[in-house]
Amino acid sequence: MTEDKVGAFVPGPRASVAGAATGPLAGLRFAIKDLYDLAGWPTTYGNPDWARTHPMPGSTAPIVTMLLEAGASVVGKTKTVELAYGLTGENVWHGTPTNPKAPDRFPGGSSCGSAAAVASGQVDFALGSDTGGSVRIPASYCGIFGIRPSWGAISLAGACALGPSFDTPGWFAPSAALLRRVGEVLLPPGNSAALGPLLRPGKPWANAEATTAEALAPALARIEALLGPALAIGLAPEGLETFYEAFRCASAAEVWAALGPWVAEHKPSFGPGVGERFAAARDMPAQKAAEGRAFRQVAQARLHALLAGGAVLAFPTSPGPAPLLSADQATQNSVRARTMGVTAFAGLAGLCEVSLPLGMADGAPVGLSLVAGPGRDLALLALAERFAS
Amino acid sequence: MTEDKVGAFVPGPRASVAGAATGPLAGLRFAIKDLYDLAGWPTTYGNPDWARTHPMPGSTAPIVTMLLEAGASVVGKTKTVELAYGLTGENVWHGTPTNPKAPDRFPGGSSCGSAAAVASGQVDFALGSDTGGSVRIPASYCGIFGIRPSWGAISLAGACALGPSFDTPGWFAPSAALLRRVGEVLLPPGNSAALGPLLRPGKPWANAEATTAEALAPALARIEALLGPALAIGLAPEGLETFYEAFRCASAAEVWAALGPWVAEHKPSFGPGVGERFAAARDMPAQKAAEGRAFRQVAQARLHALLAGGAVLAFPTSPGPAPLLSADQATQNSVRARTMGVTAFAGLAGLCEVSLPLGMADGAPVGLSLVAGPGRDLALLALAERFAS
Numbered sequence: 001m002t003e004d005k006v007g008a009f010v011p012g013p014r015a016s017v018a019g020a021a022t023g024p025l026a027g028l029r030f031a032i033k034d035l036y037d038l039a040g041w042p043t044t045y046g047n048p049d050w051a052r053t054h055p056m057p058g059s060t061a062p063i064v065t066m067l068l069e070a071g072a073s074v075v076g077k078t079k080t081v082e083l084a085y086g087l088t089g090e091n092v093w094h095g096t097p098t099n100p101k102a103p104d105r106f107p108g109g110s111s112c113g114s115a116a117a118v119a120s121g122q123v124d125f126a127l128g129s130d131t132g133g134s135v136r137i138p139a140s141y142c143g144i145f146g147i148r149p150s151w152g153a154i155s156l157a158g159a160c161a162l163g164p165s166f167d168t169p170g171w172f173a174p175s176a177a178l179l180r181r182v183g184e185v186l187l188p189p190g191n192s193a194a195l196g197p198l199l200r201p202g203k204p205w206a207n208a209e210a211t212t213a214e215a216l217a218p219a220l221a222r223i224e225a226l227l228g229p230a231l232a233i234g235l236a237p238e239g240l241e242t243f244y245e246a247f248r249c250a251s252a253a254e255v256w257a258a259l260g261p262w263v264a265e266h267k268p269s270f271g272p273g274v275g276e277r278f279a280a281a282r283d284m285p286a287q288k289a290a291e292g293r294a295f296r297q298v299a300q301a302r303l304h305a306l307l308a309g310g311a312v313l314a315f316p317t318s319p320g321p322a323p324l325l326s327a328d329q330a331t332q333n334s335v336r337a338r339t340m341g342v343t344a345f346a347g348l349a350g351l352c353e354v355s356l357p358l359g360m361a362d363g364a365p366v367g368l369s370l371v372a373g374p375g376r377d378l379a380l381l382a383l384a385e386r387f388a389s
Numbered sequence: 390m391t392e393d394k395v396g397a398f399v400p401g402p403r404a405s406v407a408g409a410a411t412g413p414l415a416g417l418r419f420a421i422k423d424l425y426d427l428a429g430w431p432t433t434y435g436n437p438d439w440a441r442t443h444p445m446p447g448s449t450a451p452i453v454t455m456l457l458e459a460g461a462s463v464v465g466k467t468k469t470v471e472l473a474y475g476l477t478g479e480n481v482w483h484g485t486p487t488n489p490k491a492p493d494r495f496p497g498g499s500s501c502g503s504a505a506a507v508a509s510g511q512v513d514f515a516l517g518s519d520t521g522g523s524v525r526i527p528a529s530y531c532g533i534f535g536i537r538p539s540w541g542a543i544s545l546a547g548a549c550a551l552g553p554s555f556d557t558p559g560w561f562a563p564s565a566a567l568l569r570r571v572g573e574v575l576l577p578p579g580n581s582a583a584l585g586p587l588l589r590p591g592k593p594w595a596n597a598e599a600t601t602a603e604a605l606a607p608a609l610a611r612i613e614a615l616l617g618p619a620l621a622i623g624l625a626p627e628g629l630e631t632f633y634e635a636f637r638c639a640s641a642a643e644v645w646a647a648l649g650p651w652v653a654e655h656k657p658s659f660g661p662g663v664g665e666r667f668a669a670a671r672d673m674p675a676q677k678a679a680e681g682r683a684f685r686q687v688a689q690a691r692l693h694a695l696l697a698g699g700a701v702l703a704f705p706t707s708p709g710p711a712p713l714l715s716a717d718q719a720t721q722n723s724v725r726a727r728t729m730g731v732t733a734f735a736g737l738a739g740l741c742e743v744s745l746p747l748g749m750a751d752g753a754p755v756g757l758s759l760v761a762g763p764g765r766d767l768a769l770l771a772l773a774e775r776f777a778s
Contacts, residue, residue: 196690196691196694197690197691197694197695202621228687228691229626229627230626231622231623231624231626231691231695232591232621232622232623232626233620233621233622233623234620234621234622235620237618237619237620237621238618298617301585301586302585302586302617302620304698305585305586305698305699305700306586306620306695306698306700307698308697308698308699309693309694309695309696309697309698310694310697311694311695
């Protein structure tokens, strides 16, 4: 066991479960975000009070079992933002993981430890989870491949909930080929029809910092060589703010429904920002949540119709590279809002999204996202592999 | 029988066949473009030499029979551009029909007589046919409703061919309600799923004259009230010229294959422009036709994918109102090229397109087109009716 120089793993004894001797992932080592149950190992959900008030898991989450049966071995549980409710990757209790590709910047979260473990080469791949960007954002920030699969494609049994109608698992890998191999174990067959055309949504590109948009333009051009010219499309005439707002309001109500009772009962200690977000979730007016859900229907119908024939969206995963560790809370909140206007596409509509590490901006990684309609995960992973190779 | 003041009908005895006593179209009167066979009446295809060298039809085109059996009665055969090969509606042998809504302008063609018969109120509806715009353009120019159905949805048996892989029937009516009623008789059930979102392709709007785009903008806004905000989309990054060129080259080869042997054998007399177009079809290099067919595959894949989930394109049917009767041949050719860059969408991809008479520009009618994916004809007609009512 090498030393965990980037602080990817939850402190304490390192979880370890050997995988099957044979299988499509035989010999691979993986880590799991510490919100998946692993029998005999505590699930901290990133917060000491959560760990203290929950029993030791007696069973293992099915998604982990699938990977073990495919031959991969668990070599640790990784840090998560407390209750997965944050995008920077900060965790004051376990220590914020170092971003291996940009040590002066946040790693991104909430699946911060899994991203850091993969980006530092300590594991072959790692499980995360994604509600509002928690796999896509750390993949972009840490310069690795990551996928948020179609909502509902893979069971989240044995995983802690955040906003159930938005929650998905997800995983990170250093290559598109390995990202796909894991997907072939976890994903149902889905729709394998050819993907295309490529769509370039205007606002997510305009929303990105200039250095990021420039850094990713050559990658887009290379994908055009595979799929034909990108067609400009205006997916968000209401503004990305409307998408963010709908996501924020609709998900907040779910978050409070899922976790509010525990928060209210145990009054846990939270690090900076997390408690404030739970307070905002608690105080979300029912009317705003309902408006968010209503807009979600609009966005869902629109995106499903546009992607029904195989079209693929391409845009910067995050508006820029990870914020600096020195960024103040106001800056972090501003980045969060600008980021989630774009991550909201897949979140609101249950789409599958792969982030590919295809650019460097201001010396730090930025990812290009490819997004396809629900159920096209394996086709999207195949496209990512074809493109990245 | 009222006098045919606009010259919509082929000169000579007026064809007449009574429809069934009962049926969904009982009591309605319709005309048919003179390229559909009607037993016992000559099919002129708009050219005296064609009429002279073809036998009297012994049977009636199935599409006409379907309408007769539904209760509608044929009250005449209407003028067509010679061999349907032109968009202005000119016919020097039979006389160019008058555009009832703009008498100083062309009626549009090639289904000029059918459009004029409907626009002048002489019939309840009329059959035309459309290869490169021959229903859509006269519908726009004459201020009436017209449909080019999905390619292959309705048999063209008993109709003269022009470019078979592009040819469709089509019909005109003074209201969206009647356009739909006829469709319910002729069309297979198809895909009745809800339509949306609305897409606003940039180049067809930019290609339109300013007065036409302005005249149709309020109509687009009203459709947005039904379907949600129109999403801007760039369907033709290669340029409309590329679409026109692909249509022109691929269709020319088919036109010559279908009609060249007759033209070469009989050396018919043609009015202005028609002979030149046949000469160009004859001289179309095989390589250019092949390139046109190759681009057609690209356009087809792109448009089918984008419209697969129910999205609807909305754009000006024609770039402007009908050209003035005084326009010279160069002006007519320029209008033709600019027009067919836009009509090529449905032509190349076999889409269904409805033109709605929703604007007046420079004192003459212009239509707004709604285009949906193949097989969605009835849903599109229902949308047009819902919108126009």
